[in-house]
Amino acid sequence: MLVSAKEMLEKAKAGHYAVGQFNINNLEWTKSILQTAQEMNSPVILGVSEGAGKYMTGFKTVAAMVKAMIEEMNITVPVALHLDHGTYEGCYKCIEAGFSSIMFDGSHYPIDENVAKTKELVAVCKEKGLSLEAEVGSIGGEEDGVVGMGECADPQECKMIADLGIDMLAAGIGNIHGKYPANWQGLSFETLDAIQQLTGAMPLVLHGGTGIPADMIKKAIDLGVSKINVNTECQLAFAEATREYIEAGKDQQGKGYDPRKLLAPGAEAIKATVKEKIELFGSANKA
Ligand SMILES: [Zn+2]
Numbered sequence: 001m002l003v004s005a006k007e008m009l010e011k012a013k014a015g016h017y018a019v020g021q022f023n024i025n026n027l028e029w030t031k032s033i034l035q036t037a038q039e040m041n042s043p044v045i046l047g048v049s050e051g052a053g054k055y056m057t058g059f060k061t062v063a064a065m066v067k068a069m070i071e072e073m074n075i076t077v078p079v080a081l082h083l084d085h086g087t088y089e090g091c092y093k094c095i096e097a098g099f100s101s102i103m104f105d106g107s108h109y110p111i112d113e114n115v116a117k118t119k120e121l122v123a124v125c126k127e128k129g130l131s132l133e134a135e136v137g138s139i140g141g142e143e144d145g146v147v148g149m150g151e152c153a154d155p156q157e158c159k160m161i162a163d164l165g166i167d168m169l170a171a172g173i174g175n176i177h178g179k180y181p182a183n184w185q186g187l188s189f190e191t192l193d194a195i196q197q198l199t200g201a202m203p204l205v206l207h208g209g210t211g212i213p214a215d216m217i218k219k220a221i222d223l224g225v226s227k228i229n230v231n232t233e234c235q236l237a238f239a240e241a242t243r244e245y246i247e248a249g250k251d252q253q254g255k256g257y258d259p260r261k262l263l264a265p266g267a268e269a270i271k272a273t274v275k276e277k278i279e280l281f282g283s284a285n286k287a
Contacts, residue, residue: 122166
Protein backbone atom coordinates (compact mmCIF):
# COMPACT_ATOMS: atom_id res chain seq x y z
CA MET A 1 0.00 0.00 0.00
CA LEU A 2 1.18 3.50 -0.78
CA VAL A 3 1.33 6.08 1.98
CA SER A 4 1.63 9.86 1.88
CA ALA A 5 5.07 11.26 2.68
CA LYS A 6 3.73 13.39 5.56
CA GLU A 7 4.27 11.05 8.48
CA MET A 8 7.63 9.65 7.34
CA LEU A 9 9.01 13.16 6.87
CA GLU A 10 7.70 14.47 10.18
CA LYS A 11 9.42 11.53 11.86
CA ALA A 12 12.60 12.21 9.88
CA LYS A 13 12.63 15.88 10.83
CA ALA A 14 12.11 15.04 14.52
CA GLY A 15 14.70 12.24 14.37
CA HIS A 16 17.35 14.27 12.49
CA TYR A 17 17.67 12.07 9.45
CA ALA A 18 16.41 12.32 5.87
CA VAL A 19 14.31 10.08 3.63
CA GLY A 20 15.61 9.58 0.09
CA GLN A 21 13.50 10.32 -2.94
CA PHE A 22 14.79 8.10 -5.71
CA ASN A 23 13.45 8.81 -9.17
CA ILE A 24 12.20 5.89 -11.23
CA ASN A 25 12.35 5.35 -14.99
CA ASN A 26 11.17 1.81 -15.57
CA LEU A 27 10.47 -1.53 -13.92
CA GLU A 28 14.11 -2.33 -13.15
CA TRP A 29 14.60 1.02 -11.41
CA THR A 30 11.50 0.61 -9.30
CA LYS A 31 12.26 -3.00 -8.37
CA SER A 32 15.86 -2.17 -7.36
CA ILE A 33 14.83 0.76 -5.16
CA LEU A 34 11.97 -1.11 -3.46
CA GLN A 35 14.18 -4.16 -2.82
CA THR A 36 16.92 -2.05 -1.24
CA ALA A 37 14.55 -0.01 0.94
CA GLN A 38 12.98 -3.24 2.21
CA GLU A 39 16.37 -4.87 2.88
CA MET A 40 17.46 -1.80 4.84
CA ASN A 41 14.13 -1.36 6.59
CA SER A 42 13.95 2.24 5.39
CA PRO A 43 11.00 4.40 4.34
CA VAL A 44 11.33 5.47 0.71
CA ILE A 45 9.87 7.96 -1.75
CA LEU A 46 9.67 7.01 -5.43
CA GLY A 47 9.94 10.16 -7.54
CA VAL A 48 8.40 10.41 -11.01
CA SER A 49 9.09 13.38 -13.25
CA GLU A 50 6.53 14.33 -15.88
CA GLY A 51 8.97 13.15 -18.56
CA ALA A 52 9.49 9.77 -16.86
CA GLY A 53 5.73 9.43 -16.44
CA LYS A 54 5.24 9.99 -20.17
CA TYR A 55 8.04 7.51 -20.96
CA MET A 56 6.26 4.84 -18.91
CA THR A 57 3.10 5.56 -20.97
CA GLY A 58 1.36 7.63 -18.29
CA PHE A 59 0.91 8.13 -14.55
CA LYS A 60 -1.80 5.45 -14.34
CA THR A 61 0.66 2.83 -15.59
CA VAL A 62 3.21 3.99 -13.02
CA ALA A 63 0.77 3.91 -10.10
CA ALA A 64 -0.55 0.48 -11.09
CA MET A 65 2.97 -0.94 -11.47
CA VAL A 66 4.20 0.42 -8.14
CA LYS A 67 1.13 -0.74 -6.21
CA ALA A 68 1.36 -4.22 -7.73
CA MET A 69 5.09 -4.44 -6.99
CA ILE A 70 4.57 -3.52 -3.34
CA GLU A 71 2.10 -6.38 -3.09
CA GLU A 72 3.98 -8.98 -5.17
CA MET A 73 7.34 -8.22 -3.54
CA ASN A 74 5.87 -8.16 -0.01
CA ILE A 75 7.18 -4.65 0.64
CA THR A 76 6.26 -3.61 4.18
CA VAL A 77 8.31 -0.39 4.58
CA PRO A 78 6.42 2.89 3.98
CA VAL A 79 6.48 3.81 0.26
CA ALA A 80 5.27 7.13 -1.14
CA LEU A 81 4.73 7.61 -4.87
CA HIS A 82 5.52 11.23 -5.59
CA LEU A 83 5.23 13.48 -8.63
CA ASP A 84 8.51 15.38 -9.04
CA HIS A 85 8.38 18.99 -10.31
CA GLY A 86 4.74 18.74 -11.27
CA THR A 87 2.99 21.26 -13.43
CA TYR A 88 -0.45 22.41 -12.30
CA GLU A 89 -2.10 20.02 -14.83
CA GLY A 90 0.32 17.19 -13.99
CA CYS A 91 -0.63 17.42 -10.30
CA TYR A 92 -4.28 16.75 -11.09
CA LYS A 93 -3.38 13.85 -13.39
CA CYS A 94 -1.35 12.21 -10.61
CA ILE A 95 -4.05 12.77 -8.00
CA GLU A 96 -6.44 10.99 -10.34
CA ALA A 97 -3.95 8.21 -11.13
CA GLY A 98 -3.56 7.29 -7.44
CA PHE A 99 -0.23 8.84 -6.47
CA SER A 100 0.18 9.39 -2.72
CA SER A 101 2.23 12.57 -2.91
CA ILE A 102 2.83 15.42 -5.35
CA MET A 103 5.16 18.33 -5.82
CA PHE A 104 3.72 21.45 -7.36
CA ASP A 105 6.60 23.37 -8.87
CA GLY A 106 5.20 26.88 -9.00
CA SER A 107 8.64 28.45 -8.68
CA HIS A 108 8.45 29.94 -12.18
CA TYR A 109 5.16 31.74 -11.44
CA PRO A 110 5.07 35.17 -9.82
CA ILE A 111 4.83 34.61 -6.06
CA ASP A 112 1.13 35.62 -5.90
CA GLU A 113 0.18 33.04 -8.51
CA ASN A 114 2.38 30.40 -6.89
CA VAL A 115 0.53 31.10 -3.61
CA ALA A 116 -2.94 30.92 -5.20
CA LYS A 117 -2.30 27.63 -7.03
CA THR A 118 -0.52 26.08 -4.04
CA LYS A 119 -3.47 27.01 -1.76
CA GLU A 120 -5.88 25.32 -4.11
CA LEU A 121 -3.77 22.15 -4.25
CA VAL A 122 -3.37 22.14 -0.44
CA ALA A 123 -7.16 21.85 -0.13
CA VAL A 124 -7.42 19.07 -2.72
CA CYS A 125 -4.52 17.07 -1.23
CA LYS A 126 -5.88 17.39 2.34
CA GLU A 127 -9.22 16.07 1.19
CA LYS A 128 -7.70 13.10 -0.63
CA GLY A 129 -4.92 12.31 1.88
CA LEU A 130 -1.94 13.13 -0.32
CA SER A 131 1.16 15.00 0.82
CA LEU A 132 2.17 18.14 -1.06
CA GLU A 133 5.58 19.66 -1.73
CA ALA A 134 5.98 23.23 -2.90
CA GLU A 135 9.06 25.04 -4.19
CA VAL A 136 10.39 28.51 -3.65
CA GLY A 137 13.39 29.82 -5.56
CA SER A 138 14.25 27.90 -8.68
CA ILE A 139 16.75 25.07 -8.39
CA GLY A 140 19.59 25.24 -10.88
CA GLY A 141 20.56 22.87 -13.63
CA GLU A 142 18.26 21.17 -16.07
CA GLU A 143 15.34 18.85 -15.43
CA ASP A 144 12.94 17.86 -18.20
CA GLY A 145 13.86 20.93 -20.20
CA VAL A 146 13.30 23.32 -17.28
CA VAL A 147 16.49 25.25 -16.67
CA GLY A 148 16.97 27.10 -13.38
CA MET A 149 19.80 29.37 -12.30
CA GLY A 150 20.53 27.90 -8.84
CA GLU A 151 19.40 30.92 -6.88
CA CYS A 152 18.86 31.07 -3.14
CA ALA A 153 15.26 31.28 -1.97
CA ASP A 154 13.97 34.28 -0.02
CA PRO A 155 13.32 33.00 3.55
CA GLN A 156 10.25 35.26 3.90
CA GLU A 157 8.71 33.79 0.74
CA CYS A 158 9.49 30.34 2.12
CA LYS A 159 7.58 31.15 5.29
CA MET A 160 4.63 32.48 3.28
CA ILE A 161 4.41 29.25 1.24
CA ALA A 162 5.07 27.00 4.25
CA ASP A 163 2.16 28.63 6.10
CA LEU A 164 -0.27 27.62 3.34
CA GLY A 165 -0.50 24.11 4.80
CA ILE A 166 1.91 22.20 2.57
CA ASP A 167 3.72 19.14 3.98
CA MET A 168 7.26 19.79 2.72
CA LEU A 169 9.12 22.69 1.21
CA ALA A 170 11.83 22.68 -1.44
CA ALA A 171 13.95 25.81 -1.27
CA GLY A 172 16.86 26.70 -3.51
CA ILE A 173 20.05 27.00 -1.45
CA GLY A 174 22.56 26.90 -4.29
CA ASN A 175 21.79 23.27 -5.17
CA ILE A 176 21.38 22.26 -8.80
CA HIS A 177 20.08 19.28 -10.78
CA GLY A 178 22.45 16.99 -12.64
CA LYS A 179 26.22 17.00 -12.28
CA TYR A 180 27.76 19.84 -10.30
CA PRO A 181 30.27 22.01 -12.18
CA ALA A 182 33.87 22.14 -10.93
CA ASN A 183 33.48 25.79 -9.89
CA TRP A 184 30.30 25.17 -7.80
CA GLN A 185 30.12 27.42 -4.73
CA GLY A 186 28.57 24.80 -2.43
CA LEU A 187 25.32 24.97 -0.46
CA SER A 188 24.34 28.19 1.28
CA PHE A 189 23.90 27.06 4.88
CA GLU A 190 23.21 30.63 5.88
CA THR A 191 20.11 30.63 3.66
CA LEU A 192 19.08 27.17 4.88
CA ASP A 193 19.39 28.23 8.51
CA ALA A 194 17.37 31.40 7.92
CA ILE A 195 14.64 29.35 6.20
CA GLN A 196 14.56 26.77 8.98
CA GLN A 197 14.27 29.43 11.67
CA LEU A 198 11.22 30.89 9.96
CA THR A 199 9.53 27.63 8.93
CA GLY A 200 10.01 25.67 12.18
CA ALA A 201 8.83 22.07 12.01
CA MET A 202 8.29 22.08 8.23
CA PRO A 203 10.36 19.28 6.59
CA LEU A 204 12.71 20.84 4.04
CA VAL A 205 13.64 19.20 0.75
CA LEU A 206 17.03 19.19 -0.92
CA HIS A 207 16.86 18.66 -4.68
CA GLY A 208 19.87 17.73 -6.80
CA GLY A 209 21.42 15.34 -4.26
CA THR A 210 23.89 13.93 -6.80
CA GLY A 211 27.47 14.94 -6.10
CA ILE A 212 26.88 17.03 -2.96
CA PRO A 213 29.74 16.01 -0.63
CA ALA A 214 28.74 13.81 2.34
CA ASP A 215 29.71 16.43 4.95
CA MET A 216 27.44 19.02 3.30
CA ILE A 217 24.58 16.49 3.22
CA LYS A 218 25.01 15.83 6.93
CA LYS A 219 25.09 19.53 7.74
CA ALA A 220 21.96 20.12 5.64
CA ILE A 221 20.16 17.35 7.59
CA ASP A 222 21.28 19.02 10.86
CA LEU A 223 19.70 22.24 9.59
CA GLY A 224 16.28 20.69 8.88
CA VAL A 225 16.51 18.91 5.52
CA SER A 226 14.35 15.76 5.81
CA LYS A 227 13.97 14.71 2.17
CA ILE A 228 16.80 14.44 -0.33
CA ASN A 229 16.20 13.83 -4.03
CA VAL A 230 18.52 11.49 -5.89
CA ASN A 231 18.14 11.00 -9.61
CA THR A 232 21.27 11.52 -11.72
CA GLU A 233 23.46 9.37 -9.49
CA CYS A 234 21.40 6.23 -10.15
CA GLN A 235 21.45 7.00 -13.88
CA LEU A 236 25.24 7.34 -13.90
CA ALA A 237 25.68 4.12 -11.91
CA PHE A 238 23.31 2.22 -14.22
CA ALA A 239 25.05 3.51 -17.37
CA GLU A 240 28.52 2.70 -16.09
CA ALA A 241 27.67 -0.88 -15.10
CA THR A 242 25.87 -1.49 -18.41
CA ARG A 243 28.81 -0.09 -20.38
CA GLU A 244 31.24 -2.38 -18.53
CA TYR A 245 29.07 -5.41 -19.36
CA ILE A 246 28.94 -4.53 -23.07
CA GLU A 247 32.59 -3.54 -23.29
CA ALA A 248 33.59 -6.85 -21.73
CA GLY A 249 31.66 -8.54 -24.55
CA LYS A 250 29.39 -10.34 -22.08
CA ASP A 251 26.31 -9.77 -24.22
CA GLN A 252 27.95 -11.96 -26.87
CA GLN A 253 28.74 -14.85 -24.54
CA GLY A 254 26.08 -17.57 -24.20
CA LYS A 255 22.71 -15.94 -23.62
CA GLY A 256 24.25 -12.72 -22.36
CA TYR A 257 21.95 -10.81 -24.71
CA ASP A 258 18.92 -11.82 -22.60
CA PRO A 259 17.58 -8.52 -21.20
CA ARG A 260 17.32 -10.07 -17.77
CA LYS A 261 21.08 -10.64 -17.90
CA LEU A 262 21.95 -7.49 -19.83
CA LEU A 263 20.15 -5.19 -17.38
CA ALA A 264 21.23 -7.05 -14.22
CA PRO A 265 24.56 -5.23 -13.62
CA GLY A 266 22.80 -1.85 -13.98
CA ALA A 267 20.08 -2.91 -11.56
CA GLU A 268 22.73 -4.04 -9.05
CA ALA A 269 24.49 -0.68 -9.45
CA ILE A 270 21.26 1.17 -8.64
CA LYS A 271 20.84 -0.98 -5.53
CA ALA A 272 24.38 -0.17 -4.39
CA THR A 273 23.77 3.56 -4.93
CA VAL A 274 20.47 3.52 -3.05
CA LYS A 275 22.05 1.56 -0.18
CA GLU A 276 24.88 4.07 0.10
CA LYS A 277 22.41 6.99 0.17
CA ILE A 278 20.13 5.39 2.76
CA GLU A 279 23.19 4.92 4.98
CA LEU A 280 24.32 8.51 4.45
CA PHE A 281 20.85 9.96 5.04
CA GLY A 282 20.40 7.88 8.23
CA SER A 283 17.01 6.37 7.32
CA ALA A 284 18.00 2.68 7.69
CA ASN A 285 15.83 0.89 10.29
CA LYS A 286 13.47 3.87 10.51
CA ALA A 287 10.59 2.16 8.70
ZN1 LIG B 1 14.30 18.73 -8.38
